[in-house]
Amino acid sequence: MPMARQSLDEVSRKLHNAALHLMRYVRTQDTALGIGPAQLSALSVIVFGGPESLNELAKAEQVRPPTMSRIVDALVKEGLVKREVNRSDRRAITITSTEKGTRLMHEGRSRREKQLINLLKNLSQSEVDQLDQASEIVMRALKHS
Template sequence: MESRIPPKTAALGVVKAQPPVSSDQAASNTSEISHEFRLANGRLARRLRQEKAENELGSGQFSALGVLYVHGPLTLTELSEFERVTPPSMTRTVKCLVDAGLVTRTDSAVDGRKIVLTTTDAAREMMTETRKRRDAWLVHRVAQLTPEQHRVLADATLIMKGLADS
């Protein structure tokens, strides 16, 4: 895909003027960039998911466990909302995590009708190991980038956080 960033004139350090972009071209570029970004983001996420501690968990189970690991004890409804799945679906996921000894269920001290889900020591060890593996894989690749690529990646990270939080 062609970049819309105008090239700098090396000797003068100024930006060359570019012809104006029509709204149709801008919409097409936005659509292309969005598509390519989505594909690249998905591929990177899949690649990072490969770097995990040895376990038999499915991706949905691992994701739910990750939410509990990061956010601490949650109710089933709260966990379902984080994961954007229905409570009945999350019930099945949690049952597998409980059966695997990775999550415990306790009565809520605030509301006796609710159950609070908490990670076990084994789950926390698994998640810590996974985080170490993923960070090491990514650090190794990022370390190979040029200083300019580092700056672009830092800017893109802020943009991605904004998109994710929108």
């Protein structure tokens, strides 16, 4: 089967659709963790990106500071992160993951990836490599944006 040369419009539409449904598919695993999607997403930034201030975290998650403040409240209450005052600027706080938070996040990531592996396990090696290449192309484009 020859590969057709596709227009940018058409590929954008198809890529959007594929990414949308892929995320829907993996998200089904998150309920098992017992915390909401916003908390889970914020926790992932902390665990995989390291400690951050509230403003940085809000920007990374594309929400306003008051929203993030409340999300952090909930995470603290559940013992998943710690609030610490920044020594060099006492207005600011540093949000750090606890042992429990890190464990939960790794379990969540693992669940999503297992779900994805299950989806892809019948693909040929060549197809898997194509997905790998596509992921790199997308990540490179996003980095330059």
